[in-house]
Structure formats: structure tokens, C-alpha cells
Amino acid sequence: MTEEKRQASEEMRKRIREAVKAGRVGFRCCFCREHIEGEVHALLLISGWNGPEEQQTSQQWFCHAACFTKATGETAQGNP
Ligand SMILES: [Zn+2]
Numbered sequence: 001m002t003e004e005k006r007q008a009s010e011e012m013r014k015r016i017r018e019a020v021k022a023g024r025v026g027f028r029c030c031f032c033r034e035h036i037e038g039e040v041h042a043l044l045l046i047s048g049w050n051g052p053e054e055q056q057t058s059q060q061w062f063c064h065a066a067c068f069t070k071a072t073g074e075t076a077q078g079n080p
Contacts, residue, residue: 002054009058031067041065041076 019025027036030043041063048056065076 027062029063029067030061031063031071036062036064041068
């Protein structure tokens with residue numbers, strides 16, 4: 001991810017956090033389509049990951065940790 005894209009992504013996350021705190025938006029799980037209460041997990045998809053970095057694009061989807069585990073068999077783990 002280029003520095004410009006990283007900064008844009010961080011700015012978007014900041015705006016979303018502010019909107020969530022203000023109660024203007026919520027999150028819907030990309031697996032079960034239900035509203036997410038409490039801790040929100042996000043999946044990051046990078047297209048063209050094995051290609052040139054400047055041609056990569058990324059998208060994020062939100063999900064419940066349990067739905068992620070059910071769909072992938074992997075365990076969602078937070079940072080210590
Ligand atoms: Zn879910």
C-alpha cells in the first residue's frame with residue numbers, strides 16, 4: 001500500500017470512528033448481514049497483492065468474529 005493510500009485509509013477509519021461514536025452509522029456483518037454490536041472486526045482484501053504495489057487496491061468488510069471463524073475455520077485474534 002502506498003503512503004498516500006495508507007493515509008487515505010487512516011483518514012477514512014478516523015471518520016468512521018467519529019461517526020460511530022456520534023451514533024450516525026453502524027456496522028453490518030458481511031457474512032450474516034446482521035448488525036454488529038460491540039467489537040467490530042474488519043476483513044481487508046487486497047487485489048493484485050502479488051503485483052506492483054501501486055496497482056493494488058484494497059477493500060474492507062466488517063464482520064462478527066464468530067461468523068469469520070464459521071466461514072473460514074480461522075480464529076479472529078486481536079492485538080495483545
Ligand atoms: Zn455475522
